[in-house]
Amino acid sequence: MTKTILTLIVTLSCASVSLAETVQPNFLIIFIDDMGYGDVGCFGGQSARTPCIDRLAAEGTRFTSFYAQSVCGPSRGALMTGRYPYRVGGGWTTNAEEVTVAEIVKQAGYSTGCVGKWDMSQRRYQQELVPNSQGFDFYFGALGANDIGRVTLWHNREELRTTDDMASLTRLYTDKSIEFLKAHKDRPFLLYLAHTMMHVVIDASPEFRDRTGHGLYADTLEELDTQTGRLLAALDELGLRDTTLVLFTSDNGPWSNDHAEQHGKNEKHVAWSKGPEIPWGSSGPLRGAKATTWEGGIRVPGIARWPGHVPAGRTSDAIVSTLDVLPTFAGFAGVSDRVPKDRVIDGVDQRELLLGQSDDGARDEFLYYESGELQAVRKGNWKLRLPGLKKVRNWSEMDRGSQETELYNLDRDLGERKNVAPDHPDIVKRLTAIAQKAKSP
Template identity: 50%
Template sequence: MKVVISLYVVVLFAIPVLEGKPLRPNILIIFTDDQGYADLACYGNKKNKTPRLDQLAKEGTRFTSFYSQTVCGPSRSALLTGRQPLRSGGWGMPASEITWAELARKAGYQTACIGKWDVSNRKPIVDRMPNAQGFDYYFGALGANDNGSVQFHENNRAAGSSRDMGGLVRLYTEKSIDFLKNKRDSAKPFMLYLAHTMMHTIIDASPSFRGKSEGGLYGDVVEEFDHETGRLLDVLDDLNLSETTLVIYTSDNGPWNQDKYTKRKKGHPEGSVFWGEAGPLRNGKGSPYEAGYRLPCIVRWPGKVPANRTSDAIFASIDFLPTFAGLCGFPTPDDRQIDGIDQTELLLGKTEKGRDYFYFNRAGVRKGKWKYLRPNAHFHGYAVEDGRKKLDELYDLEEDLGERNNLADKHPDLVLELKELTTQLESKRVTVDEPTQFQIRLKDGVPQRKSASIKVNAGQEAVIFEVSDPSGIGSGSIHLRNGQWPETVVLRVLLSGLEGFEIKVGGKTFSGAYHGEGAPRRDNCLPVRMLDTQGSPLSGRYLVESDESGGTNRRKGYYEIEVPQALLNPEARAIELSWVDFYRR
């Protein structure tokens, strides 16, 4: 069996070709959490007062087609490595990934990370913590604050904890100021990555800001963040660093604004608003629609980045690594696919052209004004739109920023082109033997045991178990060796006719047999789809069709069953399967 993981081999490098000497600015990244596209006044918000970020936008360039990722860990691994999460690993970013901090440090930069890390599975795994990934200094939390608390580390040592969520913005700002004033080596350029925990729930503001905004509790936090960002920028001025520092403000993903989440989440004052605003964009965090990925982004570098400019060029966090390479004079890895591109010319105003396309993780692609989403585009559970039909989707983002008018039927050639581009962008993978998280057992006593197989395609957020059996009758089980089940667990069955398929999990038995699209489904039946190799639905009941000579041909495709998360509770450590192929030998 095989596991699909990010490519990593011996490190080789390619030195970027630079015109003259690299500019080598200091770099300050201010990265928020779960912030909406329309949270700031300079992005259209009418309630939240954000004078310091509005001023930053006037002093630099405000990007309106900037993309991060749709959830926390994947957004961070993409930002740090210049590689899409399907390659860089998201929450489970392996130690073999190379960050811009590692490369900059080798090029003479001093590096620091303050705040939320979230790419070491939220655990103190030393070779995947900030010091090992290129940062000279670290203070912050390795994970999120979902339960209203955080545990701090300073470098590799535990450094206490806090349940004062209202104090985190100021704390991380103070730590950043302390780095600039007391820990910075003035003989070196620096890279400071400030990754705030706010506005990730559970949110809170300090007493000085709580209840002061017109935007509820969330607005209070936004306004406090604006104030604290202003304090940090003032320190750059005080230390005469503003003119030599490239400042980038953006966020990791869109707002956690869905009813499926907000109506269940506990821990905030009753009736409080604890989520951000997406403005004209559709959906929010966890979704492949624009509100999940498109974020505010402001870039300032006095005298270099044009001031008071708005750009709609496609720009993304995966572009940071190759852009920093060009600006700072360090090499980019040559042994792996880098998905980002060097956007130096765009930042410096020498061009208004950005990326040609942007890939949405396991969902689709934007190319120019056109955005495509596949029928089985990946959504996190809370972001699933109950009324969404699983069809090809195509949107003209210039005319329909809210993604309401699906034009797929009117432009089939464009759909095919973007579908192929999506597949191409996903193709750069490598397989290795022996998964560590799952154990596969094919039942003893079944004559065809050697011919049947269950292969594992595992990522941080999802796992696909691929069942095949040439003989057509078999059984097996999937055992979770350690950790928790990924958020998405999919069974992909390569039988020709799914006549019988039984699934046992958590002490309950379910049927996964397929009786055709639209067929009545009993209470104990899990939803099954019959799809082609591109993930589009197929008609009929079987993956076999008659030819003109009266024979039969195997259609290219598979049956797919997504195991509901509600069944995969901590006590459910195994999934038992048995299957019968209608076309068994």
């Protein structure tokens, strides 16, 4: 009996020491725009070569049930605050009173930088909503999207210039990110790099156009992969590789459900390269795409690397979300006590999952929202799609489903093809109860 108790004490002590030893890594978030689950090689993509991203996955853990939100602005608000979008503003605005992950880690002495697409201030300058008012010491990028083939660039609070050179943005954002790393290599930092690509209007620089023969999307993705490699190489050169937790993911699924509109938009501003004239990516084996609550709209590639801490060469199907970034990073930075307690935080601390100390992680539920409407619920491997959905966009290839109750076993039916609701009324009832609770104030 005494021996058993001593063994338990030693085991628990080792677990606590393991978490304590991981305090205060640097954080690098690489957030791609509109990249599909099936785009990069390590998630089954074939049209573009992505050796740098694939190497990142091999050196870390690949998460195959990683969830963002359904569209751009709300997804960024959820990432930054750890809260579902309807709680923080609901659209392309994140309310000024929200607390971001940058604000939290600054209290642990971190330098904070944001480069690229912000999209949390209604795509314009609003003093209380821009990055420098939301916890970031440094900002360079565009406050909105590039749907009209141009963006206005800002440095901190200063408006710089407007450019229609979409092909220049990936390298430009990478250059600015590397500058930030060099300037802050001697103290803990959080760098949030939010690329404008792969959002329509896409383009690749001259050295990458026609490189793949598989069209402009593939060319643009290969350039993004190359620039990701440059950024990771800079970590190595600066001696930051082993002290930096890298998270690579996307804001939502591909824009592959509005063909005529998105094709015409890209063609208006950019000439096609050799291959298919398609400016969107692939959901791979998943059903649906951007702005939907099918898996292809919200499940995205997720990769985490931290040498010596996050297991290398591992694949995890545990449920993880961008919502979890805030409490997880706060834990690693040693400031979990600074996570707000006066509001609901939907994210959970996933440190044990990241470090390989847990197979299942801290989350077994996920709620799927689109435009503030709860449309689906996941519990374990079961996903319930609710009936009578009202917030479904009128895009040409939009998959509206049956508009009846639909139940899918994602372990057996990842593509959500076979509705098994009639066969499992007990599971429907259980997940419906979760949905009803989530809808309650």
